Amino acid sequence: xxxxxxxxxxxxxxxxxxxxxxxxxxxxxxxxxxxxxxxxxxxxxxxxxxxxxxxxxxxxxxxxxxxxxxxxxxxxxxxxxxxxxxxxxxxxxxxxxxxxxxxxxxxxxxxxxxxxxxxxxxxxxxxxxxxxxxxxxxxxxxxxxxxxxxxxxxxxxxxxxxxxxxxxxxxxxxxxxxxxxxxxxxxxxxxxxxxxxxxxxxxxxxxxxxxxxxxxxxxxxxxxxxxxxxxxxxxxxxxxxxxxxxxxxxxxxxxxxxxxxxxxxxxxxxxxxxxxxxxxxxxxxxxxxxxxxxxxxxxxxxxxxxxxxxxxxxxxxxxxxxxxxxxxxxxxxxxxxxxxxxxxxxxxxxxxxxxxxxxxxxxxxxxxxxxxxxxxxxxxxxxxxxxxxxxxxxxxxxxxxxxxxxxxxxxxxxxxxxxxxxxxxxxxxxxxxxx
Numbered sequence: 001x002x003x004x005x006x007x008x009x010x011x012x013x014x015x016x017x018x019x020x021x022x023x024x025x026x027x028x029x030x031x032x033x034x035x036x037x038x039x040x041x042x043x044x045x046x047x048x049x050x051x052x053x054x055x056x057x058x059x060x061x062x063x064x065x066x067x068x069x070x071x072x073x074x075x076x077x078x079x080x081x082x083x084x085x086x087x088x089x090x091x092x093x094x095x096x097x098x099x100x101x102x103x104x105x106x107x108x109x110x111x112x113x114x115x116x117x118x119x120x121x122x123x124x125x126x127x128x129x130x131x132x133x134x135x136x137x138x139x140x141x142x143x144x145x146x147x148x149x150x151x152x153x154x155x156x157x158x159x160x161x162x163x164x165x166x167x168x169x170x171x172x173x174x175x176x177x178x179x180x181x182x183x184x185x186x187x188x189x190x191x192x193x194x195x196x197x198x199x200x201x202x203x204x205x206x207x208x209x210x211x212x213x214x215x216x217x218x219x220x221x222x223x224x225x226x227x228x229x230x231x232x233x234x235x236x237x238x239x240x241x242x243x244x245x246x247x248x249x250x251x252x253x254x255x256x257x258x259x260x261x262x263x264x265x266x267x268x269x270x271x272x273x274x275x276x277x278x279x280x281x282x283x284x285x286x287x288x289x290x291x292x293x294x295x296x297x298x299x300x301x302x303x304x305x306x307x308x309x310x311x312x313x314x315x316x317x318x319x320x321x322x323x324x325x326x327x328x329x330x331x332x333x334x335x336x337x338x339x340x341x342x343x344x345x346x347x348x349x350x351x352x353x354x355x356x357x358x359x360x361x362x363x364x365x366x367x368x369x370x371x372x373x374x375x376x377x378x379x380x381x382x383x384x385x386x387x388x389x390x391x392x393x394x395x396x397x398x399x400x401x402x403x404x405x406x407x408x409x410x411x412x413x414x415x416x417x418x419x420x421x422x423x424x425x426x427x428x429x430x431x432x433x434x435x
Contacts, residue, residue, distance in 0.1 A: 005032040007115060008042065014108035021081040025072065037081060038073030048116035052109075061321040064391055065125040065384050075394050083398070127384045129328040153237045155380045156210070158373045159366050159389065164210040164237075167273035167303060168359040168407045180365045183358075188216040191270055193430040194351070194411050195299050196422070197221040201267035204228070204293060206258045207274025211238025211251070217270075218250040226263070228256040258286070264293035272303040275338075279331050283338075287345035296416035300347065302338070305359075305407045309334040321395075325388045335408050347412035350423050356406035363397035 004026035012020050023033035025041045042048070047068035051059040063069035071078045113119060160166055161180050169183035170190050191213065197203060199222030205214045208227025211234075217223050229235050238253045258274075269290050278286045290300055310316055318331060333341075339349050370377055370390055377386045399405045415421045 003030045003032075004028045004115065005030040005042075007111075008048075009033055011108045011111045011115065015105050015112065016085060017105070018085065021084070022078055038071050038075070038078035040078065040082075041070045041072050043068055043070060045115070045117045046122050048112060049119065050122055052112060052116055052119075053121040056320070058320040058324060061325060061391070062122075062124055062128070065127055065325065065387050066122070067383060067387065075390070076398060079395055079398055083402075124324075125384050127382075127388055128324050152380055153210070153233055155377060158377055158380070159369050161365075161369060163212060164241075165212045166209055168355055169362040169365075170355065171358050171361050180362070183362070184212070185216070188213055189220070190430065191272065191301050191303070191409070192217055192221050194301050194409070195268040195270065197223045197268060199223065202226070202265075204261065204264075204266045204269045206269060206271040206290070207277075208234070208238060208253060209272075210234050211241045211253060213270055213272060214238070214251045214253065215241060215245055215247060218247045219245060223250070223267075225251045226261070226266075227251065227253045228258055228261060229253070230255065230257060259289055261289075261293060265295040265298065266293055267295055267298050269294060269298070269300045270303075271300065273305070275302055275304040276327065276330050276332060279329065280333060280337075283333070283341045284344055287342050287347065291345045291347060291414055294414040296414055297420070297422045298414050299422075300342075300410075300412045300414075302342065302410045302412065303407070304338060304410070305332055305405055306335045306338060307332040307405050308403070309336065322392065326392045332405065335406070335410075338408070338410060342410065342412050346414065348415040348421060349410060349412045350421065351409075351411040351427055353409045353411075354406055355409065356400055356403065359407045360397050360400040363393050363400065367393045367397065 005024045005028075008026055009020045009024050009032045020033055020040075022037045023031055023035065023039045025031045025039050027042060027044050031039070046066075047063040050063045050066070050068065053059065054062065060069065156166065157164065163181045163184035165184040165188070168187065169180060170187035171178055171183045172186070195203070197217055201223045203214075203217050203223045203225045205217070205225055205227040208214050208229050211227060214225040214227040218225050227238060229238070232255055235253050235255045242248055242251045242253060271290065275283070275286065294300065307316075322330065335352065335354075339352065342349055367390065370386070370393070374386070377389075381389075396405075400407070411427075413421045413423065
């Protein structure tokens with residue numbers, strides 16, 4: 001069909017009741033839509049079939065991961081313009097069913113079906129998670145962690161840079177001269193100071209990743225560290241780094257579920273970017289297990305992404321794209337819920353610090369690393385997986401910038417019966433000048 005782009009935009013606007021905010025280029029080379037915007041490239045009719053058979057975010061994600069749908073131009077701008085039609089609108093199959101009661105919208109949908117060609121649902125991309133078993137068992141958690149983290153250490157080196165820290169950095173300011181490595185160093189140092197780490201103390205690092213926190217704490221603060229992860233690839237990488245630093249006498253890296261750690265008590269526990277994997281049904285268990293592993297007076301630093309609360313919390317559902325392609329079984333909770341669960345487990349929550357804007361800056365650096373090394377990323381992990389990471393990190397940066405999600409450091413203490421928390425009266429300085 002000549003001028004497929006014009007026909008496509010007309011049908012989409014008729015169906016959605018809103019203008020398409022970006023330019024569209026169809027498989028026949030035709031273009032339609034506002035000039036000067038990024039171009040949404042619909043490379044083939046299969047992209048339409050994916051959207052028709054799975055309306056909303058997941059259909060778009062499948063088309064993107066498969067390479068049926070791309071963007072020519074700045075991806076941040078494109079996602080920002082499209083957000084009103086995707087995330088903020090929240091369209092899915094149920095919402096579309098209501099829309100189709102309108103005769104004009106129904107006619108538009110039939111027009112899209114005709115434009116898409118033979119109505120055979122394309123198979124999901126190979127990168128999509130296939131569900132098996134119950135959520136948040138030891139087996140399912142290990143499988144979910146493996147899906148995300150056992151992508152290849154070389155790939156993560158490319159994206160994360162030399163620090164190999166896969167959580168929000170702590171930036172002095174967003175000036176061009178600030179480096180990702182220094183910001184990650186400052187984040188690790190901030191956590192160590194909040195935990196009051198000193199020589200001779202024991203630290204448990206839950207979800208230790210590639211060992212950066214464990215190494216920093218042992219090298220800079222003289223503590224003994226046990227780091228646990230469910231990822232074989234992370235553990236192997238972390239153990240080599242520990243050996244290269246000459247810290248094998250002070251740092252032990254285990255492939256172990258935190259629920260199986262039985263050699264407490266510890267003076268401090270860090271949980272950095274791990275609690276998002278726990279799940280609401282298991283969160284009190286998580287908090288209680290960590291409480292039991294601490295000495296009286298011991299501190300927990302829980303660094304966790306949070307979402308905005310909903311009027312009806314029972315209506316919360318996990319982001320379809322993230323759940324299917326990025327963090328299987330991951331769940332986000334409002335910060336108030338997290339604090340409540342920690343307190344229910346027995347903790348005294350002493351400090352909550354939001355560093356939401358810091359994560360947007362961090363993600364933009366990771367995206368820049370990925371885009372600058374795109375050809376190598378594709379060689380290392382395949383085009384589909386590379387496209388997953390580019391979309392997820394770009395969309396996440398926008399979500400943090402727009403306050404759709406945030407990230408918080410919660411400092412909690414296993415305060416003894418005496419009531420002596422061991423906390424300074426003016427804690428926010430954390431022992432650093434100008435802190």
